[in-house]
Structures are given as C-alpha cells and as structure tokens.
Amino acid sequence: MNIPEVGFNHTKTANNEIEVIELATLYQGKDSLTHNPTLPHLVDFHQIIHIEEGEGAHLIDFVNYPYQSGAFIFVQKNQVHAFDFSQKPQGKVLLFTQAFIDQALMNMRLPEFTPTHLEYAYQPVFIPDAATMSSSEKLLAEISKELIHQESNELIVMLLFSSLSLMLRRVMPENHHDKLNQSQLGKFNDFVALLAANFQRTRDATYYADQLHTTYKTLNQICKLATNQTAKQLIDAYTILEAKRRLVLHGMPTQQLAYELGFEDASNFVKYFKKHTLITPSRFQKQYQGS
Secondary structure, rough: OOOOEEEOOOOOOOOEEEEEEEEHHHHHHHOOOOOOOOOOEHHHHHEEEEEEEEEEEEEEEEEEEEEEEOOOOEEOOHHHHHHHHEOEEEEEEEEEEEEHHHHHHHHHOOOOOOOHHHHHHHEEEEEHHHHHHHHHHHHHHHHHHHHOOOOOOOOOOHHHHHHHHHHHHHHHOOHHHHHOOOOHHHHHHHHHHHHHHHHOOOOOHHHHHHHOOHHHHHHEEEEEEEHHOOOHHHHHHHHHHHHHHHHHHHOHHHHHHHHHHHOOOHHHHHHHHHHHHOOOHHHHHHHHHHO
C-alpha cells in the first residue's frame, strides 16, 4: 500500500499557516480524515507534538521513537511519520508551514529549522524540565486561544510561537547546528538544498564543494559542526532516506529505483543500500507493504 502525502489544510484554518489540534480529535475522528494517522504518511509541513499524558512510540522516517508523558516530538516537513494511539494519549499537535516560519523569521528572532533529521544521532523526542514544561504548555494554550480569537493577530501568534521555540531549543539535548555562525549556517542550508536537487546525479562531495565555491575541507568542517558527520556521510544518509521513502511511498521496484538514483545497475544499488541499512531494498519494502 502506497503512503499518502498529506498537505496543510488551509480551508480548515481559514488560510492561516499554523494550527493547534487536540490529539484526541485525531483518533476520535479518524473516519473523517483523508488518511489514517496511525499508518505512515508524508507531511508537507512541520509539527510539534506534545504528549501531556500517555506513552507509546512515534514512527518517524521508518524508526520507532518511544515517548512518555511530557514528551515533545518534532516532525519536520517531508518526513514520513505515524501516530501511536494504542494507549489513547492526551496532548496537542502544533502544525505549521514553511511559509509561517519564513514570515516569522522576517518579524523576529527564531531558531533556524535546519534539516537535523540527517544527523546520525538525531533524536526527535525529548522531555524538558518541569519549569520549561509548564511554560511551554501555557504558550501552546495561548497560541491555540489566539488562533480562535475574534480579532486574532498573526503577530501575537508569531511572538508566542517564537517564545515556545526558543524556550524548547534552550533545554533540548545538544543541537550541533547551534555551533554554526550565520555564514556557516547559510552554507550548510545551501548544501542541503543542492543535495536535494542533485543527489540523483552525483554522490561526490567535491562536486558540492565546487558548486558552493568552497573547498572540500571547509564543507566537511561545516557538516561536522552541523551534524557530527562528514559531507560524504550526509550525502549517503540523504540518498538512503530518499531510497526508503520511494520504496515505500511509491512501491518502486529496485531496478527502477536504482536507475532513478543514478546507480549503474541494480546490483550496485542493492550493495549500497545493504551496506548502510544491513537489509536489502526488497526486504525493507516488504516490511511496510500492507501495513
């Protein structure tokens, strides 16, 4: 079964680029949704999920991340994820688009939403200390209240969102990209954008350094500061993640996928995939078929 791609519902939000929903409405109103939230689906927006009560495991890009009461779960745009409603968790989901982030960045200071999911030690679930938790829950409630206010003000929403983001960022486990200065961060984001556009053509790190008008050594330093990985490791991580998505999202045969990803033949691709995942592409695909 192919994985659905879920877009942001602007009709429901009256063209707002941000929304807060209760977790309970997702599992109580599953039938009215166009997709089943408990099955893998790809989102074209960001999400911050806060578990007020309950435990389970949230699937993000084919990895199950356990959570318990108090957890914040971060899902980035274009990630594949699935909710676990087996224990009927209580909490809220904050949904927001890249357009909202871009708008907010023009108006105030916000932490950058860099693609941290490529980091080897990526951890999208964490529980803040009690004081931060209390403040964060109040801010989430205030965002929710402001969005339905008769005279809702988008600047107030942005300020509340900015406060929530900065507060959570302050207590999150170490974020490597926080070590980057503005110039390095710009270069790193350009590298990821370039990678997204060209990974099917080449997996050569030197090519990307040349395109960014920098040296291979400098690009490696930036990547290590940002994600604790080399440029080559990041290219491989991106390629493997994209291969997994296409295997499951589109049910693509290995032969066709090898060709699409720029491999000389299917056997080379199978070796590459197995080296990085310890499993063959067809075996990986079968794990998600009919789920």
